[in-house]
Amino acid sequence: MSIKPAKHARELLLKEYHGVLSTHSKAMPGFPFGSVVPYCLDAQGCPLILISRIAQHTHNLQQDDKCSLLVGERGAADxxxxxxxxxxxxxxxxxxxxxxxxxxxxxxxxxxxSRDYHRAHDFDFWRLEPVRWRFIGGFGAIHWLEQVALANPFVGESEASMVEHMNADHSAALAHYVTLAGLQADEPAELVGIDSEGFHLRLGAALHWLPFATSCNSPLDVRQALVALARAEVWPTGGDVEG
Known part of the structure; x- marks a missing residue:
């Protein structure tokens, strides 16, 4: 497996938070059925979706669980x-x-x-378990990949604790990350997730994934990376992380 394509594919998966879910139509056998769904990644780095029990794609998945999720770069001119x-x-x-x-x-x-409609209506969580990945990084950069998802070492209490601490005590650092990354912010940034390769900020309704310079494998690594970013004048870049 080539390292760079898998890394770039995973970064796209991390940076975008919705995609086109295609399922096998129950109402129109033989036809694919596409619908837009938001997602975040679970502990194993697989897309996690929350969908209604009355939705067409749910009926389709109950009959045939094979599906695809297409994720593209937001706002791409071409x-x-x-x-x-x-x-x-x-x-x-x-x-x-x-x-x-x-x-x-x-x-x-x-x-x-989602908290409100999940509790008020019949919605369920579904996990998309990867079988194979097809990544196109631009003209001529076409790859079939067997492994893109990467387990997140922080999901659970560790991540929740770090997120709560940053949001409660380090709003200035979060604001600095927004400026450093060149993002537009009409509302204060809120940290929502951390993985070994970066972290996720929510600005109003928009979500953004920002990369660490190097891979972080422990809460101490994360702390050091966040402190370094809080002091940085430009966003640091590092070597490729193994895919």
Missing amino acids: VQAAGRLTLLAEARKLMDEAAIEAAAARYYRYFPL
């Missing part, structure tokens, strides 16, 4: 020259209560409005 990633997957509905609670805790941070 979609054919921009990166895009297609995940071929098998969808699994979360049934275990502990798994559902863990999924909800993470998903709500990314999409806080």
Whole structure:
């Protein structure tokens, strides 16, 4: 497996928070059915979606769990020259209560409005388990990849603790990250997630993933990376992280 394509594919998956979910139509057999869904990544780096039990794509998945998720670069001027990633997957509905609670805790941070409709209506969490990936990084950069997802060492109490601490005590640092990354912010930034390669900020309704200069494998690594960014004048760049 080539390292760079897998890394770039994963970064696209991390940076974009919605995609086109294609399922096998139950109402129109033989036809694919596409719908837009928001997602965040779970502990294993796989897309986690929250969908209604009455939605057409849910009925389709209940009959045939094979699906795909197409993710493209937001705001691309030329979609054919921009990166895009297609995940071929098998969808699994979360049934275990502990798994559902863990999924909800993470998903709500990314999409806080989902808390209300998840509780008020019949919505379920589904995990898209990768079978194969197709990444196109631009003209001529076309790759079939067997492994793109990367397990997140922080999902759970460790991530929740770091997120809570940063939001409660380091709003100035979060504002500096926004400026450093050149993002437009009409509202204060809120940290919503951390992975080994970067972190996720929510600015109003918009989500942004920002990379660390080097991979972080412990909370201490994360702390040192965040402190370095809070003191930086330009966003640091590092070597490629293994895919």
